[in-house]
Amino acid sequence: MALDRLKQTAAIVSGDTGPPYPLDPLTEAEIETAVAIIRKEHNGLFFNTVTLWEPRKAEMMAWLQDPKGTPRPHRVADVVAVGRGSKVYDGIVDLTEGKIVSWQLTEGVQPLITMEDLQIVESIVRKDPKVIEQCGIIGIPPEDMDKVYCDPWTIGYDERFGSNVRLQQALMYYRPHIDDSQYSYPLDFCPIFNADTQEIIHIDIPPVRRPVNKAPPSNYHTAAIEAEGGYRTDLKPINITQPEGVSFKMDGRIISWQNWKLHIGFNYREGLVLSNITFNDKGNERPTFWRLSLAEMVVPYGNPEHPHQRKHAFDLGEYGGGYMTNSLSVGCDCKGAIHYMDASFVNRAGQATTIKNAICIHEEDAGILFKHTDFRDNSCTVTRARKLIISHIFTAANYEYCVYWIFHQDGTIQLEIKLTGILNTYAMNPDEDTNGWGTQVYPGVNAHNHQHLFCLRIDPNIDGPENTVYQVDATRSDAPVGSDENKYGNAFYAKKTRFENPVQAQSDYNAATSRTWDICNENKLHPYSGKPVSYKLVSREVPELMPKEGGLVWKRAGFARHAVHVTKYDDDQIHPAGRHVPQTSGEPSQGLPAWIAANPTANIANTDIVLWHTFGLTHFPAPEDFPVMPAEPMSLLLRPRHFFLRNPCLDVPPSYCSVPSGVEQGGALVDKISRLAFREGS
């Protein structure tokens, strides 16, 4: 089959049947072709990753500029494979040419943990005599070992075991019944699993033991709700229909909607990758961002007792936001007319697998776009907004992350993330004090303090790749109250600090000054304001990294030390905590700190740059978050400023428009777009 696939791919990439777009994820055929090409030369491998090695930016931009006169970027696979003895191989395979470009054994690293890697652990721990013994100590008899579960995490980093052996830590739980939420029954010990030998090599046992929780189950499935009186019956349906279909068009994976145009990529790690985002400004297709993605995240937990310091998941770099993505076919999380896209990956055995409906694309009504009433005569224009939402949802063991990339008609791009799912929990005895490091959210259940810190990689292309970042702070005039320059004390202005090199650009958030960051093109000034065309990063959920400087998380998650880093563009700098994240010690720190240290005086002004933005929230759990957490949203904006000549969405049909001269206008438009609202609302 793999050889059939090879021929098939050769046909596709040669253009006979229309090749994939250069930014498209690898197809199933391409994945299996890459594996087949490698297997011709290398054996005994488990496949960890076979993903698109994206075209180099210069090559891709050149091809976009002149697709006929420039060679089409090759289809290339980025491969990670694991051999016996935890040996890690990194390879590049040119699918267009059908050959391996590079292949190397990489020492001292561990690639991410796949879903298959995870699944293995639970069956092993159940059979391990030492685990069975520990279960017995806290009250689980050997015959109940089928009720023992674990969420296997990468070990993260544990100095006792280093980085050369591929290890997972098994966060242990118990289910009285198979349908019970295990998070009400955390176990107090933590086995360490060697993925190479597939055995438990150590168990971390706390000095004070905590017998398995005796509290009744806390569930939210139908049987549990029925037993408590059933579902509420007072919700009347809200139907959202799009009888004429959607307002966007798809050309392969390139979507066009309300002047926006962009390519929708997806990979095992970042999940959604949005590329070559342009806005059609009255016929002129203007670039805005070359590439946007969530590039990394870290979830540090705040309990200092051993071994909880190991709980600081890099969910993207250690597990993969794509690998963990939900198939939305079983219950879509959006209403209206939905367009889905699948996602294909390699499995451990080197076969292609596909998650159906991994990506959801849909529109939503978005309330008022703009409105103004003249108080003299009540003449009024009110126009409703529409938004386009490209989303996926991934499950990282207990938590779910719902990622919504939202495009607005006014040129704004919004990233919204909703956190839901279940708290990570640990056992506590009835009389135990959490010492402030956590909360007893249910009897016997301690949910530790934690943060969710995301790193957004912004590769801007504001009217071209030569961009500059300014930090902008609302600042009071220096002139004192009573002086000629500031008699009444009201003077304030936007203080702009130009970022010249990556060290100086390391910047933190300041709510007091309404701090934002302008990403601008200094070579193009707005004709009215005289200011560079720009997009402004407006982000208000920006806590500091709580783990202390010099500590484990601070060392491993260098990207989270500041709200903003800016680096000179480099094709190979995608992953701000490093390419292979599990079991990095942070000595030295991988990714962003290493890149900056390598060239601290690099010019980042008026050149091709990347802005890395870390944002997120701090979570002190409460009983309301249990047994499943109501979604907690968080949002940031990229807003055009001095980019458009004026409000770029004035031509969206209004719901209502009247003018002082008394002519009612727009009635027909009301009928088309907002008829139902008006009929029912008036």
Added chain:
Amino acid sequence: MALDRLKQTAAIVSGDTGPPYPLDPLTEAEIETAVAIIRKEHNGLFFNTVTLWEPRKAEMMAWLQDPKGTPRPHRVADVVAVGRGSKVYDGIVDLTEGKIVSWQLTEGVQPLITMEDLQIVESIVRKDPKVIEQCGIIGIPPEDMDKVYCDPWTIGYDERFGSNVRLQQALMYYRPHIDDSQYSYPLDFCPIFNADTQEIIHIDIPPVRRPVNKAPPSNYHTAAIEAEGGYRTDLKPINITQPEGVSFKMDGRIISWQNWKLHIGFNYREGLVLSNITFNDKGNERPTFWRLSLAEMVVPYGNPEHPHQRKHAFDLGEYGGGYMTNSLSVGCDCKGAIHYMDASFVNRAGQATTIKNAICIHEEDAGILFKHTDFRDNSCTVTRARKLIISHIFTAANYEYCVYWIFHQDGTIQLEIKLTGILNTYAMNPDEDTNGWGTQVYPGVNAHNHQHLFCLRIDPNIDGPENTVYQVDATRSDAPVGSDENKYGNAFYAKKTRFENPVQAQSDYNAATSRTWDICNENKLHPYSGKPVSYKLVSREVPELMPKEGGLVWKRAGFARHAVHVTKYDDDQIHPAGRHVPQTSGEPSQGLPAWIAANPTANIANTDIVLWHTFGLTHFPAPEDFPVMPAEPMSLLLRPRHFFLRNPCLDVPPSYCSVPSGVEQGGALVDKISRLAFREGS
């Protein structure tokens, strides 16, 4: 007619035909009754305000506790009237007893400017010879005076004129055509209007003159859009229907929805007032907030040149968010099944007038309420959220403020404000430098830097009126990295600072520590967490007040000096910048600073308190905001923490629910609530 109304009201308040609920706004009949009662004793008055004098809290709570054994609170009117010579009268009229309770001449104050007060000014300035002369100087001939417009603002405060004469400043504009947006043609001078004598008493003329703008109009009405190529035609309709109607019930003005119950009030000033908000927690109707409202706001502009320091509108205290509210009958700003409520006010002549559809009440689908997938077997529960939105929109001259009070099923209350409308603009010459105090958003149009700072009055009732506020900061352990207590440096906790008195409680925002404020009832501890039941204020748009300490705005807008103030409850403390805001000098500061100064050591712990929260945004205008501004949203949350035993919305019917044991559950529910989404989406 007024006497008929008097009898009618007497009948109503005596209970013959069902009296209004004690918190209901005054009816038209009650307003005219109040006027009639006053006119029996006082003549020659213009009416400024006739609004509900709300029942005293103790009286109202006692009646709620025992409606049969306690006297029903009287219907009482709070009256402000203006006599000749700018004389201001404050009165209280007991409608139940049909008598004046108090009546006094208040010296040195000016009540707010009504819409009628505003409307008068434009006709006067057009006829004023000195204004005509100034228009001529900048290029508007006398025959074009019908094209001259003004937005009359209260003078705010101008030390040259003091507080004893009722004054407005006329921000001047020009319209080449009646339908043209005047904000493209600001005029450079500013007449001062005496409301008592109805004449222009002074004109502020800048040292450098700016001829009227010669740029073509910048409009957004239908004719303008048609001339530029017409409306876009690629938006397909999104229909939102509720075939079975809404899920809420109205009992008079008391709404019940998804365990929430509250009274919806409305007054001339704060607009929406939400009272006695309770949440039915499994049959136990638990109080959460006694009263929520936007109590004040200030919009300071940052240009220090005279007389722009006077641009710092207190839109609620100086004009009234209720008085300026839009009638939503002409084009509802919401979709689905809408329930409207009207708002009645007094006019200058003492008659009742009603704004139809002043309040909009509707539900919206709110995306995912919670979701979790078990990665082992893809068993999954996903439940969609619903929200209830109670909103109004008011137009403050150029700007619109859309106020959405949003109730969530998980017990969260959200306040969302959307800013739209048009920038306040000033004239600039072609070669002029804005000096950083503003932006040229269109040729000849300077939009000054400004802030929108809102003061949310939170009168909590967290399981009763005895409440305490804690400031909560995410804080690193003191123990150094490497120490036994914090070996890996990851320890952090929620540091809580108890507010004991109003001086100590003056607190600012700190994004670095994810600062929040817990409003809690220390007398009731959560059985699991051991922490007091609480609601947490989560607010992330909290800039500092930019006008400097000691300056005019700082003095007048004392509430805006800190993000949070806490005071001991007092029935008479509703307005944080004072009862009568126009022409206050800020010497001494009215409202919050005065109350705190009067009793700086008042106990505010475990007693009846009010939390005043100032939030908002800083706006550096850009051309995208012109000629009408795409809505800019801002939001804050009041979230239950340690209040419910657990997630209080587990019984919301899921869209999909399956469990590991393999039984698919909830299929019928999918059909009822989410059928259309699923049919079209799969």
